[in-house]
Amino acid sequence: MAARHKPEQQNLGDLLRTLEQPVRYDVDRGYARHQRLLAKGTRLPEWVDALPSRSARGFVRKWVPWLGAGSLIVGALTWLAPPSPMLPDPRSMRATTPRVPGTSTDVSPSSPPVGARGEASAPSARVRADVAPGVPPAKPPRAPEAKLDPASRGQESPSVAPAPPMPSIEALALPSDAPPPVQAPNGAPHDHDGHGATVARRASATRVEARASARSSSTRVEAEAPRDRAEVLQLAQAERLLARDPEAAIALVRKGNVQFKRGYLQHERRYIEVMGLFAAGRAEEGKARAQFFLRDYPASPYRQKVQEVLAQKKAEAQREREASFP
């Protein structure tokens, strides 16, 4: 104990171990108070969700290295890619690029008509879109402007040719009497007057309407505060995960509890957490959380479901007890 009087104890571990325990705690009284607090339904401390979860850590340990490696590869590829001129937003490009009869939709007015040689050397994604409009290309063209290079049309590898300066958005503006642009399901443009134009138009008409309504609803969501939107999206993701990966759903809602402490979806997050715990087989934890949930939200619409699950688990435990002690 005496750090000054015993030279052989001049190290930290021994010094700390020789320290007397500063507190004598009355365990019986403390446990009685603990029981009273549980019965009373004391609120949980706010830091409870910041505690590590074994499953969340496993998930992070498993996927973070892969994500990191993927990010590095993507970053390296982006860095090594040839510089491209300043491009407008591809979505606005699709909306404003005029369709030239007899050619693919991603040809600008400044490009010459595509001959047989040009079609033969066009990128495969565009060829597939022209020949079989119902079949979406495997990948939308990353930089459609590269195909605008007249000099590169006759070459074997158009991707390595330097792209010419892009025409301005005003120059590409759609005429007022032009038909609305139609897109492939994956966002790649279709040929209007080509071989499969009619089929494509018919097939994608409903998709265009659906996209228009989706765009208006997404505009509404975007008009909200970004934080609220992130909270809603996170909750939706957690709900999707609940059925197939409850551990990930639990981890996500706990992260949400920390991230959105003053969020307005705490109730839903706690419900997902309770159901996730039961789904993941963590019945003891689930029971405790469910009791707190029922106490905190007595008028919850999820109350009945939580009570049903609780009753079911109770019956299962009873059956197991009876089976183990006949």
Place this chain on the structure above:
Amino acid sequence: MSAAEEPTRLETETLFRRHADFVANFLARLGVAQEDLDDVLQEVFLVVHVRGGYVPGPAKPTSYLGAIATRAALSYRRRRQRRNSRAATFTPDELTNEELNPVQQLQVNESSRALNEALAALDPVLSATLLLVEQEGESCGAVAEAMGSPVGTVYWRLNKARKLLRRELEKRGEQPPMRGTRNRRASNEVP
């Protein structure tokens, strides 16, 4: 998971009865004032109850409780700072040892007080790591598992805690220990 599959799961009551004393002392070492000690301890065991007790794994029950107590102590310190009050450090009772004369006894008590103050002055995460490894003889792997941190982070915290503790002891006029002596057998058990 059925009860038969997890026979060694420790429920809250068992944990409380076996380890409440450890948690109380641990919290006191992390700078929780004696008048607030029971409140913070109750918070810890409330969380233990909600998390369904202790599930055996690489972390020992003391590591598991220590990690939760560290969070509680951090939260407690923040609350204290918000109330603009000084973080109270625990002052141990005067210890008596019949082998020592009164002068030596006084020096021992002063050393002990200085060490407690130095520990309480550290960041709770650092002092918790130090106490769990040095005092409780936990392995760094077990502490990492309980705290949800990589093992490397635990080693880094341990190193930093030793350095800061040495500095704090020097500030208080104490001769700092020369080196840490983790229980080598335990510390090498990295999972």
